[in-house]
Amino acid sequence: MSALAPLEVRGLTKHFARVHAVDDVSFELRPGTITALVGESGSGKSTVARLLARLHDPTSGSVLWEGGDVSRVRRRRDVLRYRSEVQLIFQDPFDSLNPVKTVLYHVERPLRIHKMVPPRQVEERVHELLRSVGLVPPHEIAAKYPHELSGGQRQRVALARVLAVEPKVILADEPTSMLDVSIRIGILNLMMRLKEERDIAFLFVTHDLASARYVADDLLVMYAGQIVERGPVEEVLAAPLHPYTRLLLAAVPDPARRLETSRIEERKGLAAAAVDPPDRCRFLERCPLAIDICSHVTPPLVEARPRQSARCHVTAPSPLIERTP
Amino acid sequence: MTALMEAPVETRTSAPALLELRGLTVDYGRARAVDGVDLTVHEGEILGLAGESGCGKTTIANAVMQILRPPGRISGGSIVFRGEDLVGKSDEDMRRFRWRNVSMVFQSAMNALNPVMRVGDQFVDAMRAHERIDKKRALGQAQELLELVGIDPDRIRSYPHQLSGGMRQRVIIAIALSLNPELIVLDEPTTALDVVVQREIMQQVEALKRDFGFAVLFITHDVSLLLEFADRIAIMYAGEVVESAAAQRLGTDAQHPYTQGLLRSFPPLSGPMQRLTGIPGSPPDLRNPPSGCRFHPRCPHCAPDDNALYLRQTTERPVLREVAPGHAVACHLVEQEGA
Numbered sequence: 001m002s003a004l005a006p007l008e009v010r011g012l013t014k015h016f017a018r019v020h021a022v023d024d025v026s027f028e029l030r031p032g033t034i035t036a037l038v039g040e041s042g043s044g045k046s047t048v049a050r051l052l053a054r055l056h057d058p059t060s061g062s063v064l065w066e067g068g069d070v071s072r073v074r075r076r077r078d079v080l081r082y083r084s085e086v087q088l089i090f091q092d093p094f095d096s097l098n099p100v101k102t103v104l105y106h107v108e109r110p111l112r113i114h115k116m117v118p119p120r121q122v123e124e125r126v127h128e129l130l131r132s133v134g135l136v137p138p139h140e141i142a143a144k145y146p147h148e149l150s151g152g153q154r155q156r157v158a159l160a161r162v163l164a165v166e167p168k169v170i171l172a173d174e175p176t177s178m179l180d181v182s183i184r185i186g187i188l189n190l191m192m193r194l195k196e197e198r199d200i201a202f203l204f205v206t207h208d209l210a211s212a213r214y215v216a217d218d219l220l221v222m223y224a225g226q227i228v229e230r231g232p233v234e235e236v237l238a239a240p241l242h243p244y245t246r247l248l249l250a251a252v253p254d255p256a257r258r259l260e261t262s263r264i265e266e267r268k269g270l271a272a273a274a275v276d277p278p279d280r281c282r283f284l285e286r287c288p289l290a291i292d293i294c295s296h297v298t299p300p301l302v303e304a305r306p307r308q309s310a311r312c313h314v315t316a317p318s319p320l321i322e323r324t325p
Numbered sequence: 326m327t328a329l330m331e332a333p334v335e336t337r338t339s340a341p342a343l344l345e346l347r348g349l350t351v352d353y354g355r356a357r358a359v360d361g362v363d364l365t366v367h368e369g370e371i372l373g374l375a376g377e378s379g380c381g382k383t384t385i386a387n388a389v390m391q392i393l394r395p396p397g398r399i400s401g402g403s404i405v406f407r408g409e410d411l412v413g414k415s416d417e418d419m420r421r422f423r424w425r426n427v428s429m430v431f432q433s434a435m436n437a438l439n440p441v442m443r444v445g446d447q448f449v450d451a452m453r454a455h456e457r458i459d460k461k462r463a464l465g466q467a468q469e470l471l472e473l474v475g476i477d478p479d480r481i482r483s484y485p486h487q488l489s490g491g492m493r494q495r496v497i498i499a500i501a502l503s504l505n506p507e508l509i510v511l512d513e514p515t516t517a518l519d520v521v522v523q524r525e526i527m528q529q530v531e532a533l534k535r536d537f538g539f540a541v542l543f544i545t546h547d548v549s550l551l552l553e554f555a556d557r558i559a560i561m562y563a564g565e566v567v568e569s570a571a572a573q574r575l576g577t578d579a580q581h582p583y584t585q586g587l588l589r590s591f592p593p594l595s596g597p598m599q600r601l602t603g604i605p606g607s608p609p610d611l612r613n614p615p616s617g618c619r620f621h622p623r624c625p626h627c628a629p630d631d632n633a634l635y636l637r638q639t640t641e642r643p644v645l646r647e648v649a650p651g652h653a654v655a656c657h658l659v660e661q662e663g664a
Contacts, residue, residue, distance in 0.1 A: 041519050042489075181591065182586065182587060185590050186605075209520075211592060214598065214601070237595075248520065253520075253524075
């Protein structure tokens with residue numbers, strides 16, 4: 001849609017000692033677009049969000065934002081400015097709210113710190129923000145303490161607080177996984193409304209493919225630190241290329257499946273593939289499609305269909321290495 | 326002949342009752358967390374119990390095990406296991422009953438393992454607390470059980486931190502099986518795990534259930550998981566069971582507006598995508614539940630236009646009625662349509 005790419009990630013890499021938590025990850029977050037990043041626990045997806053939020057320094061690679069590399073900015077003023085425009089929300093909103101402070105306090109603080117509105121208009125703006133995330137009546141909600149709110153309401157407060165600084169990018173790290181299923185949809189709908197109304201770019205980190213399909217435009221699938229498949233969410237889920245995407249898809253509880261009585265196959269090993277990874281496919285042990293080359297060449301990300309890429313020698317072979325012995 | 330062929334397929338439910346709750350009521354101070362619940366778990370079946378946080382589903386599990394934390398107490402009804410009422414049993418009797426007949430796996434039970442004790446020793450501890458068995462035999466059994474839940478038997482020598490979350494949860498399930506219980510209570514056993522691990526554990530529970538023949542009371546807020554793995558499902562709202570049916574029937578023919586709302590809360594993975602609404606509002610404060618049907622403030626079918634119906638919805642508590650064999654619903658709307 002928009003030609004402007006506010007946040008561009010290039011070759012982002014983060015090693016924690018021998019663990020290659022994030023390895024050569026590249027993607028763009030475009031305004032008015034939700035990009036879902038899915039994978040299992042330990043795949044590195046949360047580390048990507050934390051790198052973008054500047055909570056870690058990358059080992060290598062860059063994060064381009066408004067023309068400059070922000071992945072290593074150190075000057076306090078620059079870091080603050082970046083953080084006010086690229087905001088992170090966490091899985092458990094309860095942890096990030098001060099239990100002895102009211103909702104009003106939490107939402108007005110960023111307004112005052114970043115001097116978003118004149119002091120006299122702060123309270124009015126808080127009410128506006130609460131209303132925009134569906135917390136009504138705002139004056140009643142503003143007076144409440146975190147423990148008086150439900151999980152869904154707390155996550156809405158977290159969103160209101162983030163919106164206070166008018167960010168261009170929101171990094172949402174599993175924002176719905178602690179919530180009841182009946183409440184989740186409300187938060188997902190709110191994310192979609194915000195992207196449409198405010199042209200915000202979202203990174204939605206989740207392990208739930210169904211939620212990803214519901215809200216996202218683009219999908220990134222991560223396994224053992226690498227992006228193993230990417231593309232428009234509908235296309236990827238309708239015809240996944242990578243065997244790991246297929247595995248994830250098969251694992252989602254599906255009421256219809258009972259009648260079909262199909263079952264996914266037991267997997268052989270567990271994912272420890274990101275520790276000192278040798279030159280081979282990291283999904284090898286769990287892969288039903290593996291061929292000889294998979295055990296000695298790391299598959300590159302290859303665009304096997306228009307806009308859909310995968311790291312797989314079998315389903316997305318690279319013309320450059322296909323014929324090498 | 327034809328009558329025979331048309332007999333209901335739910336023959337499973339005709340297995341003898343293992344656990345029967347009759348009018349079970351549990352109070353936490355002024356809040357009535359469970360209000361007159363009738364529920365039956367038959368031998369060898371997986372009964373799923375679902376509802377939002379705070380609906381009373383975990384309280385039911387804790388009441389069955391009689392591990393309610395004060396001020397929680399059973400203030401009415403009975404919990405009948407194989408014909409014997411557990412309410413009012415002595416602590417010593419209950420201690421023997423727990424594990425011997427029933428094992429419970431808690432939410433994030435994986436954190437319940439002792440971090441400074443090898444996995445094998447934790448099996449030995451659990452077994453020896455309940456029966457006389459020498460250590461060597463207990464360790465041998467532990468290895469067999471680990472293998473059953475898909476973990477390398479050599480892991481008896483591992484410490485919990487050397488295992489992933491999913492492996493620890495499977496170890497807990499294996500320990501729960503070690504005393505060969507007749508009923509296993511699983512309280513959100515896979516909620517903290519990702520989907521791939523969740524599916525593996527559920528498939529294992531299903532396979533073990535077939536081999537060992539125990540029954541499962543499976544508690545979760547994720548109805549989609551139950552639709553696939555449970556035999557029957559009971560839906561709870563604000564301390565009451567509002568609908569119960571065979572899993573397949575509930576998936577295709579849910580009658581209670583709350584159940585319908587829960588089922589509509591899952592975005593589909595294939596087919597056309599529609600904007601979903603979930604269930605607006607939040608569950609009520611149980612210290613002061615709404616009058617009449619407790620779901621009426623959130624119910625899409627409760628409006629003052631129909632005067633007579635609205636009066637009933639807001640003043641009269643609906644009771645569970647069978648709308649088809651094995652399918653019960655507590656809703657004025659359904660009652661009215663059936664009449």
